[in-house]
Amino acid sequence: MTEHYPVLILLVPLFGALIATLLGRERQLACWLTALISLGVSSIFAIGNICVLLASGEGELRYRMGGWNENSGYEVGIELRIDMLAALVVAVVVSVGLINTIFAKTRVAGEMREKVAFFYALNQLLIVGLCGIIMTNDAFNLYVLIEITSLTSYALIAMGNRRAALSSFNYIIMGTIGASFYLLGVGYLYIKTGSLNIDDIHTVLQSGKLWGDASITIAFIMIMIGLWIKMALFPLHGWLPNAYSYAPGVVGSFMAPLMTKVMVYVMLRVMLWLFGGAYIYTSGLVWGELVVWMSIIAIVAGSFLALARTDIKKMLTYLIVAEVGYMVGGAWLADGAGLVGSMYHILSDAAMTFCLFLAASIVILRTGDHRLTAFNGLFARMPLTMIGFTIGGLSMIGLPPTCGFFSKWYLISGGIAAGHWSYVAALLFSSLVNAVIFFRIFERAYFGNIKGVVDEQLPDDGDGAPPLTLERVPLSMLIPLFLAGISVLLVGFYNQTLVSWLMDVIPPL
C-alpha cells in the first residue's frame, strides 16, 4: 500500500473533482464535503509520503505509472519521483488546499453564485495539477501539468467580476508564452539527448560533452524564461498583481501562496536535477551573476511597488513579487546555504502568504473596504483576525520566532558565504520596507479612528451577498486563519529539522 501513496495523492482529488461536477449546483453542501474529504485523504497520503521517506532512509521514492517496463533497461513511460523537498512541498500544497476549502464554505455561495460545484471541482483539479508538477520526473509531462494547472487557474480567476475576466485574459496570454517557451526548450533538449526522462537527460548532460552546444544553451534559456514568466520574476511579473487581487477572495487566498512557489520549485528541479549544478554554476557561464542581479532588482522593485499601494491585496501581491526575488536569488548564489534557504523559503513563504491572504480576505469582507483604511481601529473590533494578520506580517518582516526570520537567516548566510553583498543588502532593505508597510498597518489598527466604518451601513461588497456585521466572523473562517498562523510559527520552530532534511536533498554541487 505504502508504495502507491504518490499516485493516490493525485487520484483522490482527481475523482473528487469529477464527483463535485456531477453533483451539480443544487447540492452545495455535498460538493463542499467531497472537496473536503478528497483533499483530507490526499493530505493524509502526503504526510504518509514524508513518513515513508523518513523510514526508508533512501532519500527518494520512485513510482512507475502503470508499471511500465521496469526491467526493460530503457526508459519508457512516466515516472514519479519524490525526494524530501518534493514530499514537503506536496504536503504544503495539499494542506493549503484543504484549509482553504474549509475557509471557502461560507463565502463561496456569495462569490460564485451558481458556479459553486465548478469552483470545488476546479479547486481540486488545481491541487492535482500542482502535486503532479512537483512529483513528475518527465520533462514533457511537466509541461502538460503546468498547462493543466494554468488552465484551471485562468478559469478560477475569471469567476470574479469583469476586471477579473480581463486580468485572466492577460494571464492567459502571458502564461501561454511562458509554457510554450518551456515546451520549446524541452524540444531542443530532446533533439540533443533523445530522452524526456529528467534523470536520463541529466545523465547525458553530466558528462559535459554537450555543455558548449548551442542547442543546450538555447534550451536552457528558453526553459528559464518560460519558468520566470510563470513565477512572475520582476520584469515578467505584469500578469500577477491584477490576476490575484481581482480574483474572487477564496480563489486568490490559495492561488497566491501556491502557484509562484511551485514554479520556484520547478526552477530548482530544472537547475539541480535536470541540468545539474555543475552545468549551472561551474561551466563558465556568466548567468549566475546575472540572475542574482535580476533577483536583487526584483526584490527592491517589488518592495517599492508594494510600499506605493493603498489597496490591501495589490500590496500583498507586490510583496509576492519581492519574495520570488528572494528565492530566485538564493537558488543562483551557488552556495549550499543559499539553496537550503531558497527551499525552506518555499515552505515558509507559502505559509505566511496564505496567512496574510486569509486575514486580508476576512478584513475586506467585513469592512467592505479594500484599501488600507479598512484596518482603522481593527485591533479593538476584530482582535482574532488581527492576531492572524500580525503573525503573517511579522513573518514577512522577518522577526523571530516566525518562519520568515529563519528563511531570511539562511538566505543571508548563503549570500555572505557566496560573497554576494549586494544580495544581502537587498534582503535587509526589503525587510526594512516590509517593516514600514506592516507597522503602518498595525498603527492604523491600534490608533486609527473607526469613523469611516459604521456597523449599520456596511457597504455591499458588490456580489449580492448580504452585508455581514463586523463582530461575527464565522468559525469556518477563523479556524483556517488560526491553522495558517500556527503553521507559520511551527515552520519557524522546526526550522532545524526541516533544514537538516533539505540539506540531504541537495545533490553535490
Added chain:
Amino acid sequence: MEFLAAGFIEDNIVPKFNYWIYVILMMIGLYAMITKNNLIKKLIGMAVFQTAIILFYVSIGVKAESGIPILGHGQHHEIVDEGRPSSEVIAKEKFANPLPHVLMLTAIVVGVSTLGLALAISQRIYISFDTLEEDEILDQLRPGGHD
C-alpha cells in the same frame, strides 16, 4: 555581406527550411500577441504561436527517406539488434520518430483547450465591456471613465 555569398541559401536556408518557417511563424504570433489591440487578434496570434511550436516538434521527428512508423505485416514488434536474423530486425532509419508526433497530439489538445477558454473569457469581457478593443476597455476602467 555574408548573406549575398554564393551558396549561403543552399547551405543554410534550404536544408533547414521548416525550422526557418517555424521561427518566422513564432515571431509573427508573438508580435500579434504583444502588440495587437483587439483581443481576438491576440488570440489568433496565440494560435499561430502554438502552431509554430507544433511544426518544430513535427520537424524533429522526420528523417530523410523515412516513412510513417507503422509496422507492416509480419514485422517483429520489438527493435532488436543482435542475435536475430536480419529479416526480423527493423531498420530504425526507415521510420520517422513517432514520439515527437505523439507529444504534439497532447500539445494540440492543450492548445485547443487554452484557446477555447480564452474565447469564453473574451466573450465575458465583451458582455461586460461591450467592446473587445483593449484601449477602449482600459478607458472604461480608468477612474474618470464612464464606469
